[in-house]
Amino acid sequence: MSKLDILIAPDPRLKLTAQPVPTVDNEIRRLMDDMLETMYAAPGIGLAAPQVGKPVRVIVVDIADKDETPRPYRMVNPKIVDASKDLRIENEGCLSVPDFYADVERADSITVEYQDESGAEQILEVDGMLATCIAHEIEHLDGVLFVDHLSLVKRNIILRKLQKAKRAGTI
């Protein structure tokens, strides 16, 4: 496994629509392992392939605490097929938006269809933090960041600060 570089916003590659994966092959399995290694090292609880410069519909998630056994999810072509009307608010962050956090409202529970690392179709109903995290990662596949849920003013303040920090080489 190897650690990958995480793109920092603003970056046009984070705004692309990622392509569906036709076949879950060794290359995709390797990508998911590398993404998990990158995510754990950051540390983070979710990572989408576009964040490491790969424009494909792949995400990894693990919301287990550090002292718990890891519970990684590897999801290929994930799609939310049902979402509760009940909402929950989480103070979200993102490895591509380092050091900024904001409250985002999302469905409290979602049903996700995806293919696992063997290519088998899976359907999963999740709620709470895991639902928020998976929904956040799936949005990355359509070029949406959590800051896109904020007002234009707030979003621009964050993106400008990140741009400045990138230029200064501090992130």
Ligand code: NI
């Ligand atoms: Ni993110």
